Amino acid sequence: MTTVHGTCHHDCPDSCGWTVTVDDGEQGPVAVSLRGRPDHPYSRGELCPKVNRFLDRVYDPDRLLHPLRRVGSRGSGDFERITWDEALTEIAGRLHGVIERHGAEAVLPFSDAGNQSVLAMMGLSSRFFHHLGASRLVRALCGPTVGAGMSMTNGSVLGLDPLEIEHSRLIVLWATNTRLTNRHLWPTIEAARGRGARLVVIDPIRTATANAVDLERGDRFLQPRPGTDIALMLAVMHVLVRDDLVDRDWVRDHTIGFGELCDHVADWTPGRAADITGVDAHEIEALAHDYGTIRPAVIRTLIGAEHHENGAMFHRTLACLPALVGAWRDRGGGLARSVGSWQDLLVDDHALHRPDLLDGRSPRWINMSRLGEALTDDEHPVHALIVWNSNPLVVVPNAELTRRGLERDDLFTVVHEQFLTDTARYADIVLPATTQIETSDVVLAWGHLWMGWNEAAIPPVGECVSNTELFRRLATAMGLTEPSLFDDDLTVLRDALPSVDLEALRRDGWMKVPYPDHGRPWADGGFPTPSGRVELVNPRLAAMGQPTVPTYVAPNEGPGGSPDLYERYPLQLLTPKHHTRFLNSSYPQLPRHGGPEGGPFVEIDPTDATARGLTDGDTARVWNDRASADLPVRISDRLRPGVVAIPFGWWMQHHPDGRVANSLTNDTLTDWGGGVAYSDTLVQVGRASTSSSSARVASM
Ligand SMILES: Nc1nc2c(c(=O)[nH]1)N[C@H]1C(S)=C(S)[C@@H](COP(=O)(O)OP(=O)(O)OC[C@H]3O[C@@H](n4cnc5c(=O)[nH]c(N)nc54)[C@H](O)[C@@H]3O)O[C@H]1N2
Ligand SMILES: Nc1nc2c(c(=O)[nH]1)N[C@H]1C(S)=C(S)[C@@H](COP(=O)(O)OP(=O)(O)OC[C@H]3O[C@@H](n4cnc5c(=O)[nH]c(N)nc54)[C@H](O)[C@@H]3O)O[C@H]1N2
Ligand code: SF4
Ligand SMILES: [Mo]
Numbered sequence: 001m002t003t004v005h006g007t008c009h010h011d012c013p014d015s016c017g018w019t020v021t022v023d024d025g026e027q028g029p030v031a032v033s034l035r036g037r038p039d040h041p042y043s044r045g046e047l048c049p050k051v052n053r054f055l056d057r058v059y060d061p062d063r064l065l066h067p068l069r070r071v072g073s074r075g076s077g078d079f080e081r082i083t084w085d086e087a088l089t090e091i092a093g094r095l096h097g098v099i100e101r102h103g104a105e106a107v108l109p110f111s112d113a114g115n116q117s118v119l120a121m122m123g124l125s126s127r128f129f130h131h132l133g134a135s136r137l138v139r140a141l142c143g144p145t146v147g148a149g150m151s152m153t154n155g156s157v158l159g160l161d162p163l164e165i166e167h168s169r170l171i172v173l174w175a176t177n178t179r180l181t182n183r184h185l186w187p188t189i190e191a192a193r194g195r196g197a198r199l200v201v202i203d204p205i206r207t208a209t210a211n212a213v214d215l216e217r218g219d220r221f222l223q224p225r226p227g228t229d230i231a232l233m234l235a236v237m238h239v240l241v242r243d244d245l246v247d248r249d250w251v252r253d254h255t256i257g258f259g260e261l262c263d264h265v266a267d268w269t270p271g272r273a274a275d276i277t278g279v280d281a282h283e284i285e286a287l288a289h290d291y292g293t294i295r296p297a298v299i300r301t302l303i304g305a306e307h308h309e310n311g312a313m314f315h316r317t318l319a320c321l322p323a324l325v326g327a328w329r330d331r332g333g334g335l336a337r338s339v340g341s342w343q344d345l346l347v348d349d350h351a352l353h354r355p356d357l358l359d360g361r362s363p364r365w366i367n368m369s370r371l372g373e374a375l376t377d378d379e380h381p382v383h384a385l386i387v388w389n390s391n392p393l394v395v396v397p398n399a400e401l402t403r404r405g406l407e408r409d410d411l412f413t414v415v416h417e418q419f420l421t422d423t424a425r426y427a428d429i430v431l432p433a434t435t436q437i438e439t440s441d442v443v444l445a446w447g448h449l450w451m452g453w454n455e456a457a458i459p460p461v462g463e464c465v466s467n468t469e470l471f472r473r474l475a476t477a478m479g480l481t482e483p484s485l486f487d488d489d490l491t492v493l494r495d496a497l498p499s500v501d502l503e504a505l506r507r508d509g510w511m512k513v514p515y516p517d518h519g520r521p522w523a524d525g526g527f528p529t530p531s532g533r534v535e536l537v538n539p540r541l542a543a544m545g546q547p548t549v550p551t552y553v554a555p556n557e558g559p560g561g562s563p564d565l566y567e568r569y570p571l572q573l574l575t576p577k578h579h580t581r582f583l584n585s586s587y588p589q590l591p592r593h594g595g596p597e598g599g600p601f602v603e604i605d606p607t608d609a610t611a612r613g614l615t616d617g618d619t620a621r622v623w624n625d626r627a628s629a630d631l632p633v634r635i636s637d638r639l640r641p642g643v644v645a646i647p648f649g650w651w652m653q654h655h656p657d658g659r660v661a662n663s664l665t666n667d668t669l670t671d672w673g674g675g676v677a678y679s680d681t682l683v684q685v686g687r688a689s690t691s692s693s694s695a696r697v698a699s700m
Helices: 051-058 084-102 118-122 125-132 144-154 162-167 183-194 229-242 248-254 258-265 270-277 281-293 311-324 340-344 349-353 368-375 399-406 467-477 489-496 502-508 563-568 591-597 606-611
Strands: 002-007 017-023 030-036 068-070 079-081 107-111 136-138 170-174 198-202 220-222 297-300 334-336 365-367 384-388 412-417 429-432 441-443 450-454 510-512 571-574 602-604 619-623 628-635 643-645 681-687
Touching: 002 450, 030 051, 051 591, 068 084, 084 107, 084 384, 084 412, 084 429, 084 467, 107 125, 107 136, 107 368, 118 349, 118 441, 118 467, 118 489, 125 349, 125 467, 136 368, 144 311, 162 183, 162 297, 162 334, 170 183, 170 281, 183 198, 198 281, 220 281, 229 258, 229 270, 229 281, 229 311, 248 311, 270 281, 297 311, 311 334, 349 489, 365 368, 368 399, 441 489, 450 502, 489 502, 502 510, 563 681, 602 606, 602 619, 606 628
Parallel strands: 107 384, 136 365, 170 198, 170 297, 198 220, 297 334, 384 412, 412 429, 571 643, 602 628
Antiparallel strands: 002 017, 017 030, 068 079, 068 429, 441 450, 450 510, 571 681, 602 643, 619 628, 619 681
């Protein structure tokens, strides 16, 4: 038996450290256990209900082990086994053909953070596609809108290390479900609460995190209508100004535009915001008073609120709040979001991605959130789609449009995957991918400051290859000769992280990235905006067609938006992460993950259910202009009337009629930042006319 240390690769803020025990028996190395690494500085030995059973994933009988060629119709799941040589020859031939006939822009690479390690996510893929001159992908399903919004206020995305919450006395969890999505931060929050800190949770859903609120301790739970928080923030500002709770010294020294902001929020009374948000005016007053008087005050957010039409403005406005109360002055005060930005400072993007390989060409950009539109665009068609590290048919909004695109006979699709996902079922060629315990890599965490090494514990299972090996093989098969396409993994890591001692990282398992020792990154201002200050008013927004002061614009697909849409579809649909055993759409297919979670459902408030004659367990139909989906009803007091929810992540095969949560969701782009408004989706709900079969997961 040997033990090997690694780091979780999932797109999760916690990037836990793990130890794999390997039986080096005569049959070859077999991983027999995977456990949290007790000395990991952040995760401290604990993993999570997803990854505690990671070896189920590695050795699942349905794991893809060999290349496959589709023999049935698209989506049917009928494939035959082929060799790597056959697969590569066919792919190279088809890609050359597409490029000759339609130009390289007809090739679309599509990937996300299915494995967020440096090599797996960024390795050789950009070099390969830049060299071809393929279309470029805007990867903005998760995160960039938060950054784009916050940057318009602070000039930067660099925020507070969330572990500093240890020092906070007021903790505002705004649009983040920490106990589900960022569980290893929870002990820090509990430790601060143990020392008297008060907790505020702001979420349209009474989540597991909201359930931690203890009103007797002075905690609060605010439940706004989705997409309306900016109105809430403007009313908080109104009260801060009105009641003289602004830190005038800090504002004078480190912000611009305070006077104009005061004018703007003068008529944003709590009563006005209450009408829009549905939160009582006295709750808004109380929140503002807590925020203006309790120090240190921290606001913690991740990405829950960026998935709105006004997602960037949400984060721009949110970033103004700490400035107004001078929260950055205090240790444990400020705004904590992804800290991946502190790690990114160490990455040499140019050496890694090699934009120079474009050789003067400037291929079009395609936003991943609009995949359906790109695949159904007749004027500038995509003819070859290469997918890795993602399951777009399940995770991209407006899934039925994506499906129509994937059904096109003149589209050649390659998917590199661990499992035959919904997307892979539409591929012409499927290639088998390694898991994290089969390849060495470096993980840049975004929920804490430790970069982690991942050592391969076992050789690749079956004929699986890592993402970098995939691109080396594709480059060879296509007869390309550019040397940097063939760099080995260590060379790529050295290019990517020139200042990091990779030997030491490998030896120690982790390395803390530079962060100010005093823990107060913006205590004395020095913001990287043109003015050097927090920009409460930002003149550059005007050039982008945006208001220069924080402004509430009701989402078009919402109660204050298009009256026609709202009349036909009076319910707001949220499709959040919900299950402790899922990570996005990874895991529902595994018996010990999907099985216990029991299948998808639509959650609805008792008032809305009664009005539609629905009771628990009935089959409801949920529909809008994009799609219709039949789902079992779950009556719930977690939602306010007018809001329904469907858990995100389940595959087509788990939904009674094969329509997933994203079949219904809105693919409108956010105000800026390139993200997408999944969570501004209006639907109607009624009884399903025929009682569909119950969720198919039950038989798994
Ligand atoms: N168990 C588990 N953990 C995960 C994941 C997973 O799938 N499963 N996914 C990982 C990934 S990729 C990410 S990016 C992170 C995301 O981590 P989070 O951002 O914490 O998670 P989300 O569920 O996307 O959104 C958080 C909350 O935002 C709320 N929300 C939606 N709209 C609004 C709004 O208008 N206002 C307010 N105030 N709240 C709103 C939702 O109801 C939800 O409870 O989680 C990671 N961790
Ligand atoms: N409705 C709705 N939609 C959402 C969200 C939501 O909250 N609601 N959340 C959004 C967010 S925040 C995110 S981040 C995205 C996530 O969307 P994705 O990044 O697509 O996430 P997953 O669904 O986990 O799919 C990742 C796939 O990568 C595969 N994979 C893992 N490791 C490797 C590897 O090393 N190589 C290769 N080739 N493949 C690998 C896995 O098997 C899995 O099928 O979804 C978004 N979509
Ligand atoms: S998915 Fe997240 S919580 Fe679970 S082991 Fe990986 S990093 Fe840790
Ligand atoms: Mo995400």
